[in-house]
Amino acid sequence: MSKNTAKIGVLLVNLGTPDSTATGDVRKYLREFLMDGRVIDIPFIPRWMLVNLIIAPFRAPKSAKEYRKLWTDRGSPLMFHTEDLTAKLKEKLDPKKYHVEMAMRYQSPSIADGLKALNKGNVKKIIVLPLFPQYASATNGSVIDKVMEEARKWQIIPNLSFVTNFVEHPLFLEAWEELGREYIARENYDMFVFSYHGLPERQIKKGSVDGYCQLSDKCCANYTKKNQFCYRSQCFFTTRLIAERLQLPQEKVKTCFQSRLGNDPWIKPYTEDLIKEMAAEGVKKVLVFSPAFVADCLETTVEVGEEYKEEFIELGGKAWDLVPSLNANDTWVECVKSIVEQES
Ligand SMILES: C=CC1=C(C)c2cc3[nH]c(cc4nc(cc5[nH]c(cc1n2)c(C)c5CCC(=O)O)C(CCC(=O)O)=C4C)c(C)c3C=C
Numbered sequence: 365m366s367k368n369t370a371k372i373g374v375l376l377v378n379l380g381t382p383d384s385t386a387t388g389d390v391r392k393y394l395r396e397f398l399m400d401g402r403v404i405d406i407p408f409i410p411r412w413m414l415v416n417l418i419i420a421p422f423r424a425p426k427s428a429k430e431y432r433k434l435w436t437d438r439g440s441p442l443m444f445h446t447e448d449l450t451a452k453l454k455e456k457l458d459p460k461k462y463h464v465e466m467a468m469r470y471q472s473p474s475i476a477d478g479l480k481a482l483n484k485g486n487v488k489k490i491i492v493l494p495l496f497p498q499y500a501s502a503t504n505g506s507v508i509d510k511v512m513e514e515a516r517k518w519q520i521i522p523n524l525s526f527v528t529n530f531v532e533h534p535l536f537l538e539a540w541e542e543l544g545r546e547y548i549a550r551e552n553y554d555m556f557v558f559s560y561h562g563l564p565e566r567q568i569k570k571g572s573v574d575g576y577c578q579l580s581d582k583c584c585a586n587y588t589k590k591n592q593f594c595y596r597s598q599c600f601f602t603t604r605l606i607a608e609r610l611q612l613p614q615e616k617v618k619t620c621f622q623s624r625l626g627n628d629p630w631i632k633p634y635t636e637d638l639i640k641e642m643a644a645e646g647v648k649k650v651l652v653f654s655p656a657f658v659a660d661c662l663e664t665t666v667e668v669g670e671e672y673k674e675e676f677i678e679l680g681g682k683a684w685d686l687v688p689s690l691n692a693n694d695t696w697v698e699c700v701k702s703i704v705e706q707e708s
């Protein structure tokens with residue numbers, strides 16, 4: 365009997381970050397990111413004009429300044445946390461059985477290079493794990509799309525398996541529970557805010573099965589087979605699962621959405637509005653979770669941890685504590701290992 369020595373390839377994919385904080389590099393990153401038709405989902409010519417003539421030129425210098433607040437000796441946190449996660453996963457998985465690579469959807473290391481490295485290693489199967497817990501066409505969908513675009517060029521296409529979301533994975537929830545518990549043990553919070561990356565409402569409606577998702581509280585509050593890919597519904601569901609584990613009183617738990625871009629309506633409630641409401645109601649101490657991200661990045665450290673905090677404190681708040689992301693937390697590494705083993 366011949367022994368099949370081919371391994372299982374694993375590709376961990378995160379969003380991507382600029383190569384440096386130079387305005388030119390940030391502009392290059394924004395152009396690639398926002399020219400993705402799953403991110404700005406309008407026809408090519410208006411998208412090209414919007415991105416190249418308006419957003420990239422005006423936003424790049426502002427974003428570069430924000431990235432400078434975030435940058436470390438090891439570069440962008442999104443990058444080095446993903447590197448650390450990958451290194452720890454490699455240690456946990458049997459190297460005779462698995463070949464692990466990491467990639468970024470935009471900029472580098474590219475998905476094409478990650479796949480090439482796996483393919484050279486003679487893999488019989490490739491498991492693609494986009495590092496986004498809740499499915500969105502703009503993130504997980506875009507990673508899957510790009511992997512298929514690359515694989516389409518190969519003579520031999522091995523078995524490809526895609527992880528579409530992992531909001532219910534017990535170890536994902538346990539990792540957040542552990543991180544949250546440390547804060548809850550130290551402080552008596554009035555409110556627990558779960559702030560997720562936003563999405564244009566249009567993108568939720570486009571993915572709605574039989575028009576089920578109308579962005580009301582009714583549809584998104586229930587996570588069912590009809591809306592299992594509705595990003596907003598998965599976010600509410602994530603909040604509920606983490607809050608239940610931490611036994612947080614329901615009336616002290618809020619879900620909201622941050623980081624709007626452009627003038628179209630994005631999914632609500634907006635984090636900025638919630639901050640104002642909470643301050644007006646006399647809420648003083650808030651613990652914030654950001655479970656759409658598995659690594660700290662511009663959106664967590666700067667937007668939630670600095671900018672929203674400043675706004676809340678200016679409006680009379682006393683504490684706005686951000687729970688750090690999963691980064692290379694051991695329970696999270698176990699979660700990724702378990703996802704890979706389930707898909708193997
Ligand atoms: C949960 C994951 C994310 C979704 C969904 C998502 C959708 C989305 N994002 C933009 C526009 C921008 N996002 C930016 C940064 C950024 N976004 C995510 C994740 C999701 N985006 C992450 C992890 C990051 C941080 C990257 C880092 O380097 O730290 C930015 C760039 C930063 C800036 O200039 O403010 C933009 C722009 C859209 C339009 C969108 C959905 C359609």
Ligand SMILES: [Fe+2]
Binds near residue numbers: 561623
């Ligand atoms: Fe984003």
Ligand SMILES: [Fe+2]
Binds near residue numbers: 577578579580583594
């Ligand atoms: Fe919905």
